[in-house]
Amino acid sequence: MRVDLAGLSIPVGGVSGVDLHVEPGELVGLIGPNGSGKSTLLRSVYRALRPGDGTVRVGGDDVWRTLSARRSARRVAVVAQHSAEGFDLTVAEIVATGRTPHRAAPAADRExxxxxxxxxxxxxxxxxLYATLSGGERQRTLLARALAQQGGVLILDEPTNHLDIAAQLDLLELVRSLGVTTLAALHExxxxxxxxxxVYVLAAGRVVACGPPARVLTPSLLGEVFGVRAHLGVNPLTGRPALTFAPLDTTGDPR
Known part of the structure; x- marks a missing residue:
C-alpha cells in the first residue's frame, strides 16, 4: 500500500511543505536532528495530529478528509515512541488490542x-506479563500488535530507542523481512x-534531501544538518553503507 504526503504543513510542529512518498513494500526512513519534525510528521500519517495544510494519502485515500478514524486504523498501524507500560496485561492481551478497529469473530481474532x-x-x-519483558521483547510485542492490526502500512517512531545493539539489529532485520510498507523515524x-x-532528511521541519542512503548521506549534508564531520563507507561484515563521525574541525569544514 502506497503512502503519499503532498505539501504537508503542521504549524504546531513546525513542519512546512513536505512532499514524501513510500512505495509498497519499501522501508523509508525519516532522519534529522532533534526537533526537526520527524515525530510530528508521523503523527499526521496515523491520524493523531491534523495538518494545517496539504494531504496525507494512504492507498490513494485522504486520511483526514476521506477515511474515518476506524477505517484509517485498518490501513495504518503504529509503534509509537512512547507506549504504555501494559500494566498487568499479558503479551497476548497487548497484541489483541491491535484488533480493536476490526469486527471479527473471537476465534478469528485469536488466530x-x-x-x-x-x-x-x-x-x-x-x-x-508485558511488564516482565526485556526492551527488545517489548518492542517485538508492540510490533506484533501492529501486525495484528493488519494495516498494510507500518509507522515506527524511534523503534530502537533504549535497546541494546543486538536488539536494535534484530528488530530492524525483522521489520525488513516482513515486506510491509514502512515509514520509520530513526535516531541512529x-x-x-x-x-x-x-531516507528523507528533515531540518527545521523541511525536507532537505531524499533518496538512497548511499547517495544522500554525504559528508557535506551531514555536516550542514547534524554539525559533524562524517565518512560514508561500507560495513565489511554486511556490505551495507556505514558511517563514522567526528566533531567539526575549528574551521567548520565538514570534509
Missing part, C-alpha cells in the same frame, strides 16, 4: 494474534543507512 506473535518470534511468551543514522531503501 490473527497467534500468527502475529509467531511472525515476531514470541509464540512462547504469549502468557507472560547508521541503522538508517544500513536498513532503509530510501
Amino acid at each position: 490473527i494474534v497467534a500468527r502475529a506473535l509467531e511472525r515476531v518470534g514470541l509464540t512462547g511468551t504469549a502468557h507472560r 543514522l547508521n541503522l538508517a543507512a544500513a536498513y532503509c531503501d530510501r
Whole structure:
C-alpha cells in the first residue's frame, strides 16, 4: 500500500511543505536532528495530529478528509515512541488490542494474534506479563500488535530507542523481512543507512534531501544538518553503507 504526503504543513510542529512518498513494500526512513519534525510528521500519517495544510494519502485515500478514524486504523498501524507500560496485561492481551478497529469473530481474532506473535518470534511468551519483558521483547510485542492490526502500512517512531545493539539489529532485520510498507523515524543514522531503501532528511521541519542512503548521506549534508564531520563507507561484515563521525574541525569544514 502506497503512502503519499503532498505539501504537508503542521504549524504546531513546525513542519512546512513536505512532499514524501513510500512505495509498497519499501522501508523509508525519516532522519534529522532533534526537533526537526520527524515525530510530528508521523503523527499526521496515523491520524493523531491534523495538518494545517496539504494531504496525507494512504492507498490513494485522504486520511483526514476521506477515511474515518476506524477505517484509517485498518490501513495504518503504529509503534509509537512512547507506549504504555501494559500494566498487568499479558503479551497476548497487548497484541489483541491491535484488533480493536476490526469486527471479527473471537476465534478469528485469536488466530490473527497467534500468527502475529509467531511472525515476531514470541509464540512462547504469549502468557507472560508485558511488564516482565526485556526492551527488545517489548518492542517485538508492540510490533506484533501492529501486525495484528493488519494495516498494510507500518509507522515506527524511534523503534530502537533504549535497546541494546543486538536488539536494535534484530528488530530492524525483522521489520525488513516482513515486506510491509514502512515509514520509520530513526535516531541512529547508521541503522538508517544500513536498513532503509530510501531516507528523507528533515531540518527545521523541511525536507532537505531524499533518496538512497548511499547517495544522500554525504559528508557535506551531514555536516550542514547534524554539525559533524562524517565518512560514508561500507560495513565489511554486511556490505551495507556505514558511517563514522567526528566533531567539526575549528574551521567548520565538514570534509
